[in-house]
Amino acid sequence: ETSLNLFDLIILSMKINKAVFPVAGKGTRFFPITKSIPKEMIPIIDTPILFYIVEEAINSGIEELIFINAENKKSIINYFYKNEKLEEFLKANKKHHLIDKLRVIPEKIKIHEVIQYEQLGLAHAVYQANEFISNEEMFAVLLGDELMISDTPVLKQLIEVSNEYQAPVIAIMEVPLESTSKYGVIKGEPINERVYRFSEMVEKPFPEDAPSNLATPGRYILPGEIFSIISNLKKGSGGEFQLTDAIREYAQNNQFLASKFEGLRFDTGIPSGYLESIFYFASKREDLKDTFRTLVSKHS
Numbered sequence: 001e002t003s004l005n006l007f008d009l010i011i012l013s014m015k016i017n018k019a020v021f022p023v024a025g026k027g028t029r030f031f032p033i034t035k036s037i038p039k040e041m042i043p044i045i046d047t048p049i050l051f052y053i054v055e056e057a058i059n060s061g062i063e064e065l066i067f068i069n070a071e072n073k074k075s076i077i078n079y080f081y082k083n084e085k086l087e088e089f090l091k092a093n094k095k096h097h098l099i100d101k102l103r104v105i106p107e108k109i110k111i112h113e114v115i116q117y118e119q120l121g122l123a124h125a126v127y128q129a130n131e132f133i134s135n136e137e138m139f140a141v142l143l144g145d146e147l148m149i150s151d152t153p154v155l156k157q158l159i160e161v162s163n164e165y166q167a168p169v170i171a172i173m174e175v176p177l178e179s180t181s182k183y184g185v186i187k188g189e190p191i192n193e194r195v196y197r198f199s200e201m202v203e204k205p206f207p208e209d210a211p212s213n214l215a216t217p218g219r220y221i222l223p224g225e226i227f228s229i230i231s232n233l234k235k236g237s238g239g240e241f242q243l244t245d246a247i248r249e250y251a252q253n254n255q256f257l258a259s260k261f262e263g264l265r266f267d268t269g270i271p272s273g274y275l276e277s278i279f280y281f282a283s284k285r286e287d288l289k290d291t292f293r294t295l296v297s298k299h300s
């Protein structure tokens with residue numbers, strides 16, 4: 001009775017359990033702090049932004065994290081590795097409550113780091129994960145400066161769509177037309193209220209060239225076949241190897257879906273989005289929300 005039948009095996013082999021985090025960027029939109037602190041490690045009060053993004057992945061069923069990192073951003077990977085010395089010290093000093101505050105990720109989660117020596121674009125970054133992912137496998141990509149907060153994690157919402165249609169999926173959201181030049185933008189045909197099928201996608205179009213106002217805020221379920229497409233890719237927008245171009249090429253020959261999602265999204269890669277995320281978290285924290293309200297009225 002405990003043996004797996006063919007159906008279970010197929011489902012198991014299809015399970016999306018690896019996530020890629022491209023975190024090698026220089027963080028130029030966040031100078032000067034990013035001269036020495038990775039933008040992904042900037043805290044929202046006391047917890048780095050990237051923790052929340054990794055948490056979204058883990059709460060979506062991801063079991064293997066692949067960080068595409070830069071040589072000088074070791075603090076990222078050090079944060080997620082288990083710090084046994086520190087934990088032992090806290091235990092020995094009977095400070096168990098502080099161990100909980102460390103927010104250690106579960107033991108079963110595997111962590112890999114690949115160094116991307118040159119930053120040649122998002123597609124180039126994702127390509128660095130190819131040694132960990134097979135051609136037949138679907139995997140997740142989460143951008144390290146896009147923070148999503150929702151009851152059902154946004155990545156999980158995408159995985160559900162992907163499982164239902166057996167196809168890769170990207171998250172989309174409506175944006176004002178004047179801001180299409182900040183995003184990859186799709187042209188899609190709706191299947192239902194949330195899900196679209198698309199075969200056209202453009203990186204950072206000017207409003208007059210944008211195929212729609214459906215922009216992609218950095219959550220992807222991609223097919224393993226994307227690696228061979230990337231390996232033949234030409235440079236695109238901004239002289240970089242664009243993931244958008246690889247996705248479009250795949251989508252022109254295969255089913256690719258885009259799905260709206262429920263939840264809040266903060267672009268923590270820019271100061272205003274980062275500030276909003278702090279406001280949001282401060283207003284939700286039991287230990288801070290009253291102080292927060294007092295401070296906002298005091299300084300307004």
Ligand code: G1P
Nearest residue numbers: 122146182183184216217218244
């Ligand atoms: C990247 C992607 C773009 C996507 C955006 C979301 O651009 O290339 O398609 O819409 O992230 O944040 P970046 O903001 O890294 O220039």
